[in-house]
Amino acid sequence: MKHNFGAGPGILPHEVLKQAAAAVIDFNGTGLSLLEISHRSPEFEAVLDEAVKLVKELFNVPAGYSVLFLQGGASTQFALAPYNLLPEGGKAAYVETGVWANKALKEAKFFGEVDVIATSKESNFTYIPKDFQIPADAAYVHITSNNTIYGTQLHKFFKSPIPVVADMSSDIFSRKINVADFGLIYAGAQKNMGPAGVTLVIVKDDLLGKTGRKIPAMFNYQVQIEGGSMYNTPPCFAIYVSMLTLNWLKSKGGVEAIEKENDAKASVLYEEIDRNPLFKGVAAIEDRSHMNVCFVAENPEHEKPFLKLCDEKGIVGLKGHRSVGGFRASIYNALPITSVYVLIDAMREFAEKNK
Amino acid sequence: MKHNFGAGPGILPHEVLKQAAAAVIDFNGTGLSLLEISHRSPEFEAVLDEAVKLVKELFNVPAGYSVLFLQGGASTQFALAPYNLLPEGGKAAYVETGVWANKALKEAKFFGEVDVIATSKESNFTYIPKDFQIPADAAYVHITSNNTIYGTQLHKFFKSPIPVVADMSSDIFSRKINVADFGLIYAGAQKNMGPAGVTLVIVKDDLLGKTGRKIPAMFNYQVQIEGGSMYNTPPCFAIYVSMLTLNWLKSKGGVEAIEKENDAKASVLYEEIDRNPLFKGVAAIEDRSHMNVCFVAENPEHEKPFLKLCDEKGIVGLKGHRSVGGFRASIYNALPITSVYVLIDAMREFAEKNK
Numbered sequence: 114m115k116h117n118f119g120a121g122p123g124i125l126p127h128e129v130l131k132q133a134a135a136a137v138i139d140f141n142g143t144g145l146s147l148l149e150i151s152h153r154s155p156e157f158e159a160v161l162d163e164a165v166k167l168v169k170e171l172f173n174v175p176a177g178y179s180v181l182f183l184q185g186g187a188s189t190q191f192a193l194a195p196y197n198l199l200p201e202g203g204k205a206a207y208v209e210t211g212v213w214a215n216k217a218l219k220e221a222k223f224f225g226e227v228d229v230i231a232t233s234k235e236s237n238f239t240y241i242p243k244d245f246q247i248p249a250d251a252a253y254v255h256i257t258s259n260n261t262i263y264g265t266q267l268h269k270f271f272k273s274p275i276p277v278v279a280d281m282s283s284d285i286f287s288r289k290i291n292v293a294d295f296g297l298i299y300a301g302a303q304k305n306m307g308p309a310g311v312t313l314v315i316v317k318d319d320l321l322g323k324t325g326r327k328i329p330a331m332f333n334y335q336v337q338i339e340g341g342s343m344y345n346t347p348p349c350f351a352i353y354v355s356m357l358t359l360n361w362l363k364s365k366g367g368v369e370a371i372e373k374e375n376d377a378k379a380s381v382l383y384e385e386i387d388r389n390p391l392f393k394g395v396a397a398i399e400d401r402s403h404m405n406v407c408f409v410a411e412n413p414e415h416e417k418p419f420l421k422l423c424d425e426k427g428i429v430g431l432k433g434h435r436s437v438g439g440f441r442a443s444i445y446n447a448l449p450i451t452s453v454y455v456l457i458d459a460m461r462e463f464a465e466k467n468k
Numbered sequence: 469m470k471h472n473f474g475a476g477p478g479i480l481p482h483e484v485l486k487q488a489a490a491a492v493i494d495f496n497g498t499g500l501s502l503l504e505i506s507h508r509s510p511e512f513e514a515v516l517d518e519a520v521k522l523v524k525e526l527f528n529v530p531a532g533y534s535v536l537f538l539q540g541g542a543s544t545q546f547a548l549a550p551y552n553l554l555p556e557g558g559k560a561a562y563v564e565t566g567v568w569a570n571k572a573l574k575e576a577k578f579f580g581e582v583d584v585i586a587t588s589k590e591s592n593f594t595y596i597p598k599d600f601q602i603p604a605d606a607a608y609v610h611i612t613s614n615n616t617i618y619g620t621q622l623h624k625f626f627k628s629p630i631p632v633v634a635d636m637s638s639d640i641f642s643r644k645i646n647v648a649d650f651g652l653i654y655a656g657a658q659k660n661m662g663p664a665g666v667t668l669v670i671v672k673d674d675l676l677g678k679t680g681r682k683i684p685a686m687f688n689y690q691v692q693i694e695g696g697s698m699y700n701t702p703p704c705f706a707i708y709v710s711m712l713t714l715n716w717l718k719s720k721g722g723v724e725a726i727e728k729e730n731d732a733k734a735s736v737l738y739e740e741i742d743r744n745p746l747f748k749g750v751a752a753i754e755d756r757s758h759m760n761v762c763f764v765a766e767n768p769e770h771e772k773p774f775l776k777l778c779d780e781k782g783i784v785g786l787k788g789h790r791s792v793g794g795f796r797a798s799i800y801n802a803l804p805i806t807s808v809y810v811l812i813d814a815m816r817e818f819a820e821k822n823k
Contacts, residue, residue, distance in 0.1 A: 115499040119506050122704060130501045134492040137485055144470040144782070146485045148663040148709065151474050151785065184539035184665065185686055188700035192684035216685070223684050303701055308503040310539065310665045310703030329547035329578050330571070331540055345543035346658055348665030349477060350705060354503065427499075430506065 116452035119430025120261050120405060121283065122303040124447045129357040136353060147353055152346050160353050161342060167359035171368050174292050174315060179338045181314040182352050187213070187282045190299040190312060191220035194278050197316075197334045198297065199225040199252045200324045206230045206251040206275070210267075211238045211260035212436070217280060218255070224326075230254070237437070238263040240397035249274045253296055253320075259284035261304075262434040264407030264441065265400040270294055276320055284404045285313065286362060287446055288372040296320050304404070305446045307355030310348045362446065371446050378444045378453045379403040385457045391415060391464045395437060409439030416440075419463050426459050428452075471807035474785025475616050475760060476638065477658040479802045484712040491708060502708055507701050515708050516697060522714035526723050529647050529670060534693045536669040537707050542637045545654040545667060546572040549633050550579035552671075552689045553652065554607045555679045561585045561606040561630070565622075566593045566615035567791070572635060573610070579681075585609070592792070593618040595752035604629045608651055614639035616659075617789040619762030619796065620755040625649055631675055639759045640668065641717060642801055643727040651675050659759070660801045662710030665703045717801065726801050733799045733808045734758040740812045746770060746819045750792060764794030771795075774818050781814050783807075 117124040140147040141156060150157055165180045174180065183189070194217075199205050203225045207218040209232035221227045228251060231242035238260060247254050253276040259266045261283045270277070276296025285300035292298065296317045303309040314334070321335050330336045336344055342352075365371055383401060386394050386408045395407045410416050416439065423431050433439040442456060472479040495502035496511060505512055520535045529535060538544070549572075554560050558580045562573040564587035576582045583606060586597035593615060602609050608631040614621045616638045625632070631651025640655035647653065651672045658664040669689070676690050685691045691699055697707075720726060738756060741749050741763045750762045765771050771794065778786050788794040797811060 117500060117504055119504065122504055122507065122701065124504050125501065130492055130503065133503070134489040137489040137492060145472060145784065146480065148485065148488070149472055149474065149477055149479050152477065152664065184541070184544070184703070186539070186700045189539070189686045192686060220684050220686075223682055301701060308705055309507065309701045310706055327578055329575050331544045331547060331575075345541045346477065346656060346664045348539070348703060348706065350663055351665055351703065429500070 114427055116426070116428045116455050117430055117448065118428060118442045118444070118452070118456070120434070120441055120443045122309045123305070123443055123445045125308070125354070125358060126361045126447045129354060129361050132357050133354045148350060152343060152349055157349055160349075160356050161347065164352055164356035164359060167356065167363060168313065168315070171286060171359060171362060172290065172292050172315070177319065178292060178315055178317050179334075181316070181334070181337050182342045182347060182355070183312045183314055183337060184310070184348055186309070186312055187280055187299055187301040188216065190280070190314065191217040192223065193332055193334070194253075194255065194297055194299070195221040195224035196326070196328055196332050197324065198276070198278065198320055201225070201326055203252045204228055204248070204250065206248055206254040208232075208242060208245065208254065208256045209234060210241055210257050210265060211263055213260065213280060213282070214255070214257040217257070221255070225252075238265065239395060241265050241267050241400045247273050247275060251275055253278045256280070259402055259404050261405045261441075261443070262437060264394075264396040264402045264405045266402035266404065268400070276317065284402075286359070286368055286371070287375050287404055289368050302351060302355050307358050308351050311351035311355055358447075374450065375403050375444065375446065378448070378450050379406060381450075381457065382406050382442060382444065382453050385460055389460050389464050391467060392460060395439065404443060404445060406442040406444060407433060407437055407439065409433070415463070415467065422463055423456070423459050426455060428456055428459060469782055471781070471783045471810050472785055472803065473783060473797045473799070473807070473811070475789070475796055475798045477664045478660070478798055478800045480663070480709070480713060481716045481802045484709060484716050487712050488709045503705060507698060507704055512704055515704075515711050516702065519707055519711035519714060522711065522718060523668065523670070526641060526714060526717060527645065527647050527670070532673055533647060534671055534673055534689075536671070536689070536692050537697045537702060537710070538667045538669055538692060539665070539703055541664070541667055542568070542635055542654055542656040543571065545635070545669065546575035547578065548687055548689070549610065549652055549654070550576040551681070551683055551687055552679065553631070553633065553675055554580040556580070556681055559583055559603070559606045561603055561609040563587075563597060563600065563609065563611045564589060565596055565612050565620060566618055568615065568635060568637070569610070569612040572612070576610070580607075593620065594750060596620050596622055596755040602628050602630060606630055608633045611635070614757055614759050616760045616796075616798070617792060619749075619751045619757045619760045621757035621759065623755070631672065639757075641714070641723055641726070642730050642759055644723050657706060657710050659798075662713050663706050666706035666710055713802075729805065730758050730799065730801065733803070733805050734761060736805070736812065737761050737797060737799065737808050740815055744815050744819050746822060747815060750794065759798060759800060761797040761799060762788060762792055762794065764788070770818070770822060777818055778811070778814055781810060783811055783814060
């Protein structure tokens, strides 16, 4: 039994994996693999319809928004957001909260002026900037809702005079959000939603078609909306597993229920980090992520032996990102709280041994 | 037992599906699913390395070419080819052999001038134009090596004074090619190489960086080369299944062996079409595809009952594309010749019944 704290592609529910494996052999009794059926077959169209329906249901998506399943990961959306929303000669505002936010704003520079209205770069992104003005003349303001590398999370979304574009790759479906507060939400699937290879996009329809820019078909949200995410062959398997994962989430009680579980997991783990004299957290307390819990050993020489102890207990994926070091416990939706307790026990055992 | 003649996503080898299903539960004894391990793990990096190695080996790719596994399908490459290869103010030549070629040239128009040097549109693409001049001042000439909808195939690649860009989505790895004759080859995986969700790109390195155009990271072949197809999280599962499929092809004797099998499958099926008084082929004989065998009933009223008979015999995916009608038997690499004989038997039985 492994306890998978990997930052992503991250843990998926075991029952989802079992259903996915079965579909690779025989999809819904068709006698064919899910991998070798037409995306235009009624069987696959039902999968995509169900996935879209589940997104709308779980997030209570209001009318006037479209839900897309695209390829290319959030990194492609870094370019597509400005391609579709930033008018020729226009300006976009970015809040820089980490490497991913930085990559997003660099891509926007290909399409217009970028105004970095706030950054926590000077502290290696240990906190979320809160004191900034949103320029009313920008086309949108871009945020990263959770920062995997530094273990920070935007806990309170701000009101904005202009559309908010949010990269929610690493905390999508982990907590309630009000979709109407956003102009565009995007997320790579491979944390809370499914396997790598598909990207969720939720876009407010009336923001589109206003850039004065001609956009190639595959990069054009409007074309993807008209094609129902099937302008070309979609990543069928990744969409199917996402549908299964969203269905699992619904059966658990939806976003509200999982948010409580996620809060509980984060709470007990941060408590141990604060209590245990051998470890300390790296992010500003008020900005601590409920998805990626980053911490270090007070004594750097303890890092290797602690990882070794974790390895013996079946705890995997705990090593921190190289730019922060230490440890990163990713506690995504599918990670059971029992795994968190196994980690806490290991921390206590390690502290006992190293008193 | 189904006989899968679907045009794509198409049939995959049964042993590949079995291995893929097992990896969804437990990947190589790691105790984790392939869907929930890091793309930076040694285990996944080995998969990607092996996939690249197999492409190089099976196609005997010369030095100076890079092999990439990207997202977005061939439709994304329709835009990325000119984005990366067509200089500002430059011109590209296109041979229009069907709907996909037409979509490709439409995307090129976003990036420069397009010269359609040949087309068979006037005959609904029943043949491959052969009599055309390649303009020496174009950046490249674009071809579609096989046309799934119309059942035509370019059997002899031409010599060209400028780089040849080829969309090989529907016949990649079905026959020997000389990679050195091409500047860029791309192919969606979902016919002969793997599941939907990954796209193979083979590009000649020294063609890059010459457009004078600034290209966002995910659209930039050079960035993808430098990132080893992992500038961001790749579509791990689709790459894994492609690796397994390429490995299966190697174990069958490689491209040369499969080409013989494909020729045999096409040969017996076209023979039956030509012999059987109830059916006739739709493509020009010299351009008949060895991947997609398109034919119609002499009497249109026979179409439905023939499809019904096929259905009873476990033959699936035989309905022709709506723009051509009739039947399309896709006989990709993984389709065994025994399935072709089942189809031929059905055609004979149907002819007996309708004498």
